[in-house]
Amino acid sequence: MAEAQPIVPPLVIPQEREGSRPFVQVLHDWIVTVDHKRLGIMYFSYGILALVIGGIEASIMRAQLAVANNNLVSPEVFNQLFTMHGTTMIFFAAMPIVFGIANYLTPLMIGARDMAFPRLNAWGFWMTAFGGIILYFSFVGGFGLYGAGSAPDVGWFAYAPLTSPAFSVGHSTDYWTIGLLISGFGSIATGLNIMTTVLCMRGPGMKLNRMPMLVWLNSVMAFLILVAIGPLTAAQLMLLIDRFLGGHFFDTQAGGSAVIWMHFFWIFGHPEVYILVLPAFGILSEVIPVFSRKPIFGYNIMVAATVAIGFISLSVWAHHMFTVGMTSYANAFFVASTSAIAVPTGIKIFNWVGTMWGGKITFTTAMLFSVAAVAQMLIAGLTGIMLAAAPFDWQLGNSYFVIAHFHYVILGVIVFGVFSAAYYWYPKVTGRMMSETLGKWHFWLFLIGFHMTFDFMHIPGLLGMPRRIYTYEASRGWQTWNTIVSIGVIFQALAVLIWVFNATKSYFRGKIAGSDPWDAWTLEWSTSSPPPDYNFAELPVVRSRRPLWDLKHPEDPDWKYE
Amino acid sequence: MRSRNCEWHNSTLRNLAKRALLGLFFVTVMGWGATGFALGPSSTPSIFSPDSTPAHDIYHLSLFVMAVCLGIFLVVFSLIVYSIVKYRRKATDDDREPPQIYGSNQVELAWTVIPILIVVVLFLAAARVIHAVEDAEFPPNTIEVTATGHQFWWEFQYPAYSFTTANELHVPVSDGSHPTPTHIILLSADTDHSFWVPQLAGKIDLIPNRRNEMWIDPKVPGHYVGQCAQYCGMQHAKMLLNVFVDTPEDFQKWVQQQKEPATTSDQVAAGRKVFEANACMNCHTITGTISHGRFGPDLTHLMSRTTIASGAAPNTQDNLTLWIKDPDAIKPGCLMPAMQLDEQDVNALVAYLMSLH
Ligand SMILES: [Cu+2]
Ligand SMILES: [Cu+2]
Numbered sequence: 001m002a003e004a005q006p007i008v009p010p011l012v013i014p015q016e017r018e019g020s021r022p023f024v025q026v027l028h029d030w031i032v033t034v035d036h037k038r039l040g041i042m043y044f045s046y047g048i049l050a051l052v053i054g055g056i057e058a059s060i061m062r063a064q065l066a067v068a069n070n071n072l073v074s075p076e077v078f079n080q081l082f083t084m085h086g087t088t089m090i091f092f093a094a095m096p097i098v099f100g101i102a103n104y105l106t107p108l109m110i111g112a113r114d115m116a117f118p119r120l121n122a123w124g125f126w127m128t129a130f131g132g133i134i135l136y137f138s139f140v141g142g143f144g145l146y147g148a149g150s151a152p153d154v155g156w157f158a159y160a161p162l163t164s165p166a167f168s169v170g171h172s173t174d175y176w177t178i179g180l181l182i183s184g185f186g187s188i189a190t191g192l193n194i195m196t197t198v199l200c201m202r203g204p205g206m207k208l209n210r211m212p213m214l215v216w217l218n219s220v221m222a223f224l225i226l227v228a229i230g231p232l233t234a235a236q237l238m239l240l241i242d243r244f245l246g247g248h249f250f251d252t253q254a255g256g257s258a259v260i261w262m263h264f265f266w267i268f269g270h271p272e273v274y275i276l277v278l279p280a281f282g283i284l285s286e287v288i289p290v291f292s293r294k295p296i297f298g299y300n301i302m303v304a305a306t307v308a309i310g311f312i313s314l315s316v317w318a319h320h321m322f323t324v325g326m327t328s329y330a331n332a333f334f335v336a337s338t339s340a341i342a343v344p345t346g347i348k349i350f351n352w353v354g355t356m357w358g359g360k361i362t363f364t365t366a367m368l369f370s371v372a373a374v375a376q377m378l379i380a381g382l383t384g385i386m387l388a389a390a391p392f393d394w395q396l397g398n399s400y401f402v403i404a405h406f407h408y409v410i411l412g413v414i415v416f417g418v419f420s421a422a423y424y425w426y427p428k429v430t431g432r433m434m435s436e437t438l439g440k441w442h443f444w445l446f447l448i449g450f451h452m453t454f455d456f457m458h459i460p461g462l463l464g465m466p467r468r469i470y471t472y473e474a475s476r477g478w479q480t481w482n483t484i485v486s487i488g489v490i491f492q493a494l495a496v497l498i499w500v501f502n503a504t505k506s507y508f509r510g511k512i513a514g515s516d517p518w519d520a521w522t523l524e525w526s527t528s529s530p531p532p533d534y535n536f537a538e539l540p541v542v543r544s545r546r547p548l549w550d551l552k553h554p555e556d557p558d559w560k561y562e
Numbered sequence: 563m564r565s566r567n568c569e570w571h572n573s574t575l576r577n578l579a580k581r582a583l584l585g586l587f588f589v590t591v592m593g594w595g596a597t598g599f600a601l602g603p604s605s606t607p608s609i610f611s612p613d614s615t616p617a618h619d620i621y622h623l624s625l626f627v628m629a630v631c632l633g634i635f636l637v638v639f640s641l642i643v644y645s646i647v648k649y650r651r652k653a654t655d656d657d658r659e660p661p662q663i664y665g666s667n668q669v670e671l672a673w674t675v676i677p678i679l680i681v682v683v684l685f686l687a688a689a690r691v692i693h694a695v696e697d698a699e700f701p702p703n704t705i706e707v708t709a710t711g712h713q714f715w716w717e718f719q720y721p722a723y724s725f726t727t728a729n730e731l732h733v734p735v736s737d738g739s740h741p742t743p744t745h746i747i748l749l750s751a752d753t754d755h756s757f758w759v760p761q762l763a764g765k766i767d768l769i770p771n772r773r774n775e776m777w778i779d780p781k782v783p784g785h786y787v788g789q790c791a792q793y794c795g796m797q798h799a800k801m802l803l804n805v806f807v808d809t810p811e812d813f814q815k816w817v818q819q820q821k822e823p824a825t826t827s828d829q830v831a832a833g834r835k836v837f838e839a840n841a842c843m844n845c846h847t848i849t850g851t852i853s854h855g856r857f858g859p860d861l862t863h864l865m866s867r868t869t870i871a872s873g874a875a876p877n878t879q880d881n882l883t884l885w886i887k888d889p890d891a892i893k894p895g896c897l898m899p900a901m902q903l904d905e906q907d908v909n910a911l912v913a914y915l916m917s918l919h
Contacts, residue, residue, distance in 0.1 A: 074894060079796065153796075155793050162794070162795065167752070167795065252771045258754060258771065259769060292660075295663075297665050301665070323764070323791075323792075324766075325748075325775070328692045328696040331692050335685055335692070353638075356646060357645050359649050360659075360660045361645075361646060361650045378642070385627065385631055386627050386628065386631060389623060389624075389688040389691075391620045392620060394764020395609040395620055395765070398791045399791065462610065463608050464607035466756075466758065476607075477606035
């Protein structure tokens with residue numbers, strides 16, 4: 001399959017930067033870089049590091065919950081663990097990872113030489129990075145003047161008034177607030193950058209309706225960032241005013257409102273889910289067509305569904321608040337809007353199946369992860385429908401059922417999508433192939449672990465187990481389920497280790513990939529692997545959604561049909 | 563107490579399995595709504611064994627929603643499996659690309675319209691139950707209770723009978739011939755909490771500066787369990803809910819007893835003196851005495867409760883002693899301080915507390 005020569009000749013820039021230069025110089029290059037590919041790699045690696053840290057936190061929690069009345073960690077530590085786990089995974093693992101993928105691929109896919117604002121790009125990365133460092137610095141600095149607590153223990157959505165000075169003494173909550181505030185600035189910068197790049201930097205012939213699906217999904221993601229991070233920033237500022245300047249926005253002891261915090265947080269929090277899942281949808285929409293050897297089914301409606309999801313996702317936030325005692329009309333409204341989002345999501349699933357239908361599917365590791373993600377999105381969507389029926393949510397909300405549901409989305413779809421992307425674009429980024437044998441081990445172990453953990457996690461929720469409890473009574477009958485859930489973690493951890501090993505080994509030993517190892521169709525495969533600085537020697541002219549298909553099949557080009 | 567729980571637990575699991583199977587059977591074969599009979603309380607508070615109208619309505623809705631979801635799952639999952647099995651590349655395949663299909667408007671229309679119809683139906687079903695539960699009317703003999711969440715215990719006030727108790731809620735059974743639902747006002751003294759007894763009703767949060775409400779009308783007497791379902795601080799995990807559904811006679815008896823001031827006797831005067839000479843009285847109320855604290859649970863009829871510290875430990879002499887010496891030994895991080903009393907004072911105190919029937 002592999003093409004020996006890039007289809008478009010690369011821009012030859014003397015590569016004297018690499019090679020035997022001293023480590024400090026190389027490090028310096030990376031730190032001051034404004035190159036979208038390097039920043040993409042940095043975002044991605046930073047996210048993976050956070051993923052591992054957050055994963056360790058999760059594993060300790062699962063060890064604690066594996067048996068009833070366990071004393072492995074104290075309640076205080078457990079509360080810090082779930083706070084740090086949630087915050088780390090959402091803000092410092094998932095977001096940097098999807099930003100990394102967007103940064104690396106957006107210019108390559110639309111035929112641009114870099115992002116629109118390279119310096120802003122670097123600034124955004126470092127803001128995000130510092131945000132995470134500040135959050136983790138709480139372990140050292142959180143004792144503050146009062147010697148109370150270290151890491152924050154208010155939960156990742158930090159409901160008021162637990163965060164008010166009366167209930168959260170010391171500075172741990174401040175590290176949480178300021179860490180998120182700062183990383184939020186970075187996210188806004190990235191959102192702005194992706195948006196501008198897509199609107200202004202497309203190469204010749206790359207019309208909006210010829211953009212690869214991943215680029216479309218990333219632009220809707222960028223739009224959601226611009227809309228959703230604002231409320232979070234505002235809420236964090238108000239909280240800071242409460243904590244340092246004697247404000248009373250959320251200070252219920254002085255007449256503040258706990259519910260206002262919930263609104264602010266979830267107006268951010270729900271679109272956030274889509275900020276993370278849309279790029280994953282984008283990955284599936286790139287990988288599935290290539291390995292089914294067919295174009296994406298229903299491109300136009302896929303784009304329309306994406307835009308619809310983007311808009312509807314702004315009007316569903318209070319489904320996180322079905323239990324706060326809203327009126328029956330408000331509850332009914334959010335049932336309607338939340339269920340409505342199932343329609344465009346369903347359309348996406350159907351179109352992925354439509355893409356595979358009639359194709360010739362090769363099950364590379366990348367494809368395996370993508371197909372599993374489609375099936376898991378189906379299940380996550382259906383448990384989402386269950387949660388969207390407000391009365392059902394009065395039972396399921398804040399129970400382990402919800403935890404299982406959103407981990408199905410975040411692991412089952414987003415992380416599976418990211419793994420798929422990791423196998424699919426690894427040859428482009430490093431110039432070498434990853435081992436498929438190890439890849440299959442990674443896939444199957446992760447799949448088994450994932451289903452052991454998150455399928456069985458629904459059950460204790462149905463049996464009345466609330467989230468965020470550090471232990472439970474044996475008489476509740478939850479132990480068996482929790483043990484199974486915890487054992488699954490071992491498989492997942494093993495799988496991730498295999499992946500890290502595979503990526504490291506392949507970097508040095510992997511088969512040379514060539515520019516287009518998958519016989520793919522989008523522009524990033526037209527340049528060498530890894531792409532040279534500034535990506536393209538001459539900007540390729542695009543006449544359809546699959547420019548490389550046109551080049552490879554001059555007798556039957558796509559543009560005749562679009 | 564523990565061993566009884568264990569027996570419950572086993573039979574519960576069996577019941578659960580039976581119910582799950584039955585539920586599935588009814589859902590798939592006979593359509594929704596045929597199940598739903600009261601089995602009584604269980605130590606595993608499954609949302610699928612409702613014993614009170616709100617939980618029951620939710621249960622029915624949930625069967626319907628799950629049946630729809632199961633249907634969708636079977637159809638779409640089969641499509642996925644079929645397509646990856648049927649269209650995988652075979653060894654005999656040549657190198658040619660498969661036919662390039664770009665889409666189909668008819669198919670797209672079908673898989674847009676059908677889901678919209680399903681969503682409309684689901685919305686109507688949910689809206690009906692929202693209305694039935696949230697906008698319910700109450701008969702005049704409804705029992706009123708005000709539940710206030712504290713870090714990390716529950717306060718229950720019965721305004722009509724003017725007494726206060728803690729952690730263990732008693733309500734009368736509400737059978738068809740004498741409906742006596744209980745209407746619960748939910749308040750919070752500090753952070754958010756959530757009142758969740760799955761067999762009786764869905765959860766509703768207790769939020770400071772806000773008045774929420776819910777109602778239950780349990781059909782079968784017995785001991786229902788649940789717990790706080792909104793993270794409220796260090797000991798959120800040990801903020802258990804115990805609801806005792808009494809027969810009307812038992813409930814009246816219980817109310818009469820709770821309305822009485824605390825019993826006093828000379829035998830425990832020493833303990834009472836320790837209680838009143840220490841900060842105990844600043845945090846706890848014992849009616850009929852000078853103790854009027856409201857920070858901790860009302861202790862007037864402490865011994866009428868089966869557990870202490872919101873279900874953290876059975877209410878026994880040993881546990882009371884340990885609790886007074888070092889509350890953190892039972893519930894680390896709870897808001898009652900260890901009072902550093904000497905052995906003699908502790909024993910006197912426990913004797914006093916044990917006299918509060
Ligand atoms: Cu949401
Ligand atoms: Cu709680």
